[in-house]
Amino acid sequence: MASVFPLADLKASVKPDSRPGSRSDSSPASWVDTIIKGDCVSALEALPSHSVDIIFADPPYNLQLGGTLHRPDQSLVDAVDDEWDQFASFEAYDAFTRAWLLACRRVLKPTGSIWVIGSYHNIFRVGATLQDLNFWILNDIIWRKTNPMPNFKGRRFQNAHETMIWASPSAKAKGYTFNYDALKAANDDVQMRSDWLFPICNGAERLKGEDGKKAHPTQKPEALLARVIMASTKPGDIVLDPFFGSGTTGAVAKRLGRHFVGIEREQDYIDAASARIAAVEPLGKAELTVMTGKKAEVRVAFNVLVESRLIKPGQVLTDAKRRYSAIVRADGTVASGGEAGSIHRLGAKVQGLDACNGWTFWHFEDGQSLRPIDDLRSVIRSDLAKAE
Amino acid sequence: MASVFPLADLKASVKPDSRPGSRSDSSPASWVDTIIKGDCVSALEALPSHSVDIIFADPPYNLQLGGTLHRPDQSLVDAVDDEWDQFASFEAYDAFTRAWLLACRRVLKPTGSIWVIGSYHNIFRVGATLQDLNFWILNDIIWRKTNPMPNFKGRRFQNAHETMIWASPSAKAKGYTFNYDALKAANDDVQMRSDWLFPICNGAERLKGEDGKKAHPTQKPEALLARVIMASTKPGDIVLDPFFGSGTTGAVAKRLGRHFVGIEREQDYIDAASARIAAVEPLGKAELTVMTGKKAEVRVAFNVLVESRLIKPGQVLTDAKRRYSAIVRADGTVASGGEAGSIHRLGAKVQGLDACNGWTFWHFEDGQSLRPIDDLRSVIRSDLAKAE
DNA sequence: CGTTAGCATGAATCAGCGC
DNA sequence: CGCGCTGATTCATGCTAAC
Numbered sequence: 001m002a003s004v005f006p007l008a009d010l011k012a013s014v015k016p017d018s019r020p021g022s023r024s025d026s027s028p029a030s031w032v033d034t035i036i037k038g039d040c041v042s043a044l045e046a047l048p049s050h051s052v053d054i055i056f057a058d059p060p061y062n063l064q065l066g067g068t069l070h071r072p073d074q075s076l077v078d079a080v081d082d083e084w085d086q087f088a089s090f091e092a093y094d095a096f097t098r099a100w101l102l103a104c105r106r107v108l109k110p111t112g113s114i115w116v117i118g119s120y121h122n123i124f125r126v127g128a129t130l131q132d133l134n135f136w137i138l139n140d141i142i143w144r145k146t147n148p149m150p151n152f153k154g155r156r157f158q159n160a161h162e163t164m165i166w167a168s169p170s171a172k173a174k175g176y177t178f179n180y181d182a183l184k185a186a187n188d189d190v191q192m193r194s195d196w197l198f199p200i201c202n203g204a205e206r207l208k209g210e211d212g213k214k215a216h217p218t219q220k221p222e223a224l225l226a227r228v229i230m231a232s233t234k235p236g237d238i239v240l241d242p243f244f245g246s247g248t249t250g251a252v253a254k255r256l257g258r259h260f261v262g263i264e265r266e267q268d269y270i271d272a273a274s275a276r277i278a279a280v281e282p283l284g285k286a287e288l289t290v291m292t293g294k295k296a297e298v299r300v301a302f303n304v305l306v307e308s309r310l311i312k313p314g315q316v317l318t319d320a321k322r323r324y325s326a327i328v329r330a331d332g333t334v335a336s337g338g339e340a341g342s343i344h345r346l347g348a349k350v351q352g353l354d355a356c357n358g359w360t361f362w363h364f365e366d367g368q369s370l371r372p373i374d375d376l377r378s379v380i381r382s383d384l385a386k387a388e
Numbered sequence: 389m390a391s392v393f394p395l396a397d398l399k400a401s402v403k404p405d406s407r408p409g410s411r412s413d414s415s416p417a418s419w420v421d422t423i424i425k426g427d428c429v430s431a432l433e434a435l436p437s438h439s440v441d442i443i444f445a446d447p448p449y450n451l452q453l454g455g456t457l458h459r460p461d462q463s464l465v466d467a468v469d470d471e472w473d474q475f476a477s478f479e480a481y482d483a484f485t486r487a488w489l490l491a492c493r494r495v496l497k498p499t500g501s502i503w504v505i506g507s508y509h510n511i512f513r514v515g516a517t518l519q520d521l522n523f524w525i526l527n528d529i530i531w532r533k534t535n536p537m538p539n540f541k542g543r544r545f546q547n548a549h550e551t552m553i554w555a556s557p558s559a560k561a562k563g564y565t566f567n568y569d570a571l572k573a574a575n576d577d578v579q580m581r582s583d584w585l586f587p588i589c590n591g592a593e594r595l596k597g598e599d600g601k602k603a604h605p606t607q608k609p610e611a612l613l614a615r616v617i618m619a620s621t622k623p624g625d626i627v628l629d630p631f632f633g634s635g636t637t638g639a640v641a642k643r644l645g646r647h648f649v650g651i652e653r654e655q656d657y658i659d660a661a662s663a664r665i666a667a668v669e670p671l672g673k674a675e676l677t678v679m680t681g682k683k684a685e686v687r688v689a690f691n692v693l694v695e696s697r698l699i700k701p702g703q704v705l706t707d708a709k710r711r712y713s714a715i716v717r718a719d720g721t722v723a724s725g726g727e728a729g730s731i732h733r734l735g736a737k738v739q740g741l742d743a744c745n746g747w748t749f750w751h752f753e754d755g756q757s758l759r760p761i762d763d764l765r766s767v768i769r770s771d772l773a774k775a776e
Numbered sequence: 777c778g779t780t781a782g783c784a785t786g787a788a789t790c791a792g793c794g795c
Numbered sequence: 796c797g798c799g800c801t802g803a804t805t806c807a808t809g810c811t812a813a814c
Contacts, residue, residue: 186720
C-alpha cells in the first residue's frame with residue numbers, strides 16, 4: 001500500500017485498453033493505491049480516461065501573499081506592485097487552474113464528482129473556471145474552523161473558514177454518489193447542511209519532520225476528508241488527489257475502504273505520506289456498510305401485493321382521513337368513481353394533484369386502524385430476504 | 389426622507405465640482421437619502437466620483453433553474469423566476485458584473501469599501517471580476533442561515549448559507565473603516581469571525597404587498613445589514629446600494645444614523661422601499677455604539693464524534709444495563725442484528741418503542757465503567773465554545 | 777383567553793429508469 | 796433524446812384556525 005509510482009514507470013505500465021479498478025473490479029490497475037511522482041497535469045494525462053470516482057483537490061493558494069508572488073511553476077514574480085504584472089499573475093493562475101481541471105475532467109468518470117478546497121485568495125477563480133469548463137456546481141461547502149488563527153492587526157474579520165466546491169462533470173451528469181440517507185441518519189436525522197464545523201489539523205494528527213517542524217504547511221484534518229469521502233463515494237471507489245501533499249486524502253480513503261491515487265512533486269511529501277498511509281489500518285466491511293434509504297430497496301410493485309393476496313381484489317382502500325376511497329381490481333389497478341389507474345395516478349386524480357405517492361396515500365383497514373399499503377411491502381421484502 | 393429622485397433630475401442637479409455630503413459635511417448633496425430610479429450603471433455614472441463611503445450590492449444571482457420543484461407534500465416552491473435574474477450566458481453575466489463594478493469603483497471613495505452578496509451560482513464570478521478589476525478582497529463572509537429551505541429531493545447538501553465579499557478599491561487603499569474594537573466588544577471580547585449566524589427574513593419584517601404576497605423575492609434580513617454597516621461605516625457615512633430592491637440597506641442605514649442612496653429600476657419596489665424607510669425612526673447617538681451578535685446554538689451530531697475519532701467505527705455501544713448492543717459504522721449510523729439507522733432510530737427499534745434519545749440510551753466502555761455517549765459531546769462543545 | 781394543531785413558505789441551479 | 800411511469804422527498808418558523 002502507498003507504494004511510490006514514478007511517472008515514467010506509469011507511462012510504461014498503463015495499457016491504453018486496460019479498464020481501471022472499479023467498484024466491481026477485484027484486480028485494480030497498477031496505479032491504484034500509489035503516489036505518482038511528478039507534475040500534476042502530466043501525471044493526470046498519463047492516467048486512463050473515466051477511471052476515478054471522485055477527485056479531491058487542494059491546489060496551491062499562493063496568490064498575492066506578502067510581498068512576493070509565485071507562479072504555478074514556483075518561479076518568482078518580481079514586480080507585484082506593477083498593475084500589468086498583477087493582471088498577468090491572475091491570468092497565469094487561471095491558466096494553471098484551467099489546465100489541471102481539464103486534465104481532471106478527462107480522468108473523472110461521468111458518474112463521478114470533484115471537490116476543490118480554497119480560500120478567498122483563489123476559490124473565486126477556481127469556481128469561475130469550473131463553471132467556464134461546464135462543470136456543474138452541486139454545493140459550496142463551508143469548513144468552519146473551531147480554532148482559526150486570529151487576525152493579528154485588527155484590520156479585518158478573523159478568517160475562520162475555508163470554502164469547498166463540490167461539482168459534477170456536467171449539468172446532465174446526475175449519476176454522482178451522494179449518501180443522503182447515511183448523512184441524515186448520522187446527523188441526528190436532519191439533512192446535512194452546507195456549513196461544517198471542524199478543528200484545524202493539530203496535535204498528534206499533524207505530521208512532523210525529524211526537526212519537530214510541521215511536515216506540510218496546509219495539512220487538512222482527517223475528519224474533513226472523512227465527511228467528503230463518506231458523503232460522495234461508495235466502498236471500493238477510487239479517490240484521486242492531484243495535490244497529494246501530506247497524504248490526508250490517501251490515509252482517510254484507505255481507512256474507509258476506498259482506493260486512492262495521489263500525485264505529488266516533492267519527494268519529502270511523498271516520503272511522509274507513504275509512511276503515514278502504510279500505518280493506516282482499514283476498517284472492516286461491517287463498519288463500512290453505508291446506510292441507504294427506500295431508493296435502494298428492492299422494488300415491489302402493487303400487483304405483487306394483489307397476487308400474493310395481501311391485498312384482495314374488491315378490497316376498499318382510503319386515504320388516512322377517509323375522504324377518498326377506491327376499489328382494488330384484480331389487475332393491480334384501483335378504481336374510484338368513473339376513474340381508474342395505478343395507485344399513484346388515481347391518488348393524484350382524486351386529490352386534483354399532478355402527482356402522488358400511492359404507497360403512502362392509500363390505506364387499508366387493519367382491525368380498528370388504518371395502515372398505509374406501504375407497510376405491506378416490508379412483508380414481501382422480508383420473504384424475499386429469506387429466499388436468498 | 390426616502391424621496392424618489394428621477395435619474396433625469398439627478399443629472400441636471402449634480403454640479404460636477406460639488407463635494408458630496410461626507411462625514412464632516414453638514415449639508416449633504418441632494419441625491420443623498422433618495423432612491424434613484426433607473427438602470428444601475430447609468431445612475432451610478434450620474435453620481436459624482438469618490439462620493440460614497442461604502443457600497444452594499446445584492447446583484448441578481450443568475451439562478452439557472454430548470455423546471456418546477458415540488459415539496460414532498462406536492463406544493464409548489466415559489467422560485468425566483470423574475471426577468472431581472474435571467475442572463476443568456478456566463479459571458480453576459482460577467483459583462484454585466486464588470487460594468488456595474490467599474491461604475492461602483494468610480495463612485496466609491498478611496499477610503500471606502502464594497503460588499504457584494506451572492507450564492508454559489510454567481511459569487512465566484514463576482515469574486516473573480518472584483519480581483520480582475522484590482523479590488524482588494526479583505527474577507528469573504530459566510531451568512532449561515534438558521535432556517536434555510538431544505539433540499540427536497542435528497543440529492544445535495546442543504547444549501548444553508550450565502551457568501552459576502554468585502555473588498556477595498558485597491559490593494560493600497562488601506563483607509564477603509566473597520567470598527568474592530570466595537571465588534572470585538574459586542575462579540576463577548578473575542579474578535580468577530582468570518583461566519584455569521586442569522587435567520588432569513590420572515591414574519592413581521594418581511595414586506596408584503598396588498599395581496600399578502602411577499603413584496604420582493606429576495607429581501608435580506610436587517611440584522612445582516614446592521615452588522616455590515618456597524619462594521620464598516622461611521623455615523624454620518626453614505627451607504628450606496630445599487631440594487632436597492634425592498635430597501636433593507638436604506639432602512640438599516642437610516643436607523644443606524646447613516647445616509648443612504650438607493651438605485652432601483654422597478655417602481656413597485658421603489659414605492660415599497662420609500663414607505664418602509666419613511667417609517668424608520670433613527671436611533672439616538674447613545675445607542676449607536678455597541679451591537680451584540682447572535683450566538684450559535686451548540687448542536688453536536690453523532691457523526692461528529694465518529695469523524696473526530698472519539699467514537700471509532702467498529703466500536704460496540706450498549707445500553708446502561710448491557711441488554712442491547714450495537715456496532716458503530718463509519719457513516720455515523722449504528723447497526724444491531726439486521727437493523728441499522730441513527731442512534732435514535734436504532735435505540736427505539738431495539739426497545740420496540742416509537743422514539744428514543746440515543747444520546748442517553750447508548751453507552752460506551754470507559755475503562756471499568758459504562759458512560760453515555762452524550763458525555764463525549766462536552767469534549768466537542770469545549771472546542772465549539774471557542775468558535776462562537 | 778390560552779394552547780395547540782395545522783398549514784404556509786423561504787435566492788433551489790433538487791429523480792431515475794425504461795422504452 | 797424525449798416521453799412516460801414509478802414513487803421518493805423537508806427544516807425552521809410564523810401565522811391562523813381550531814379547541
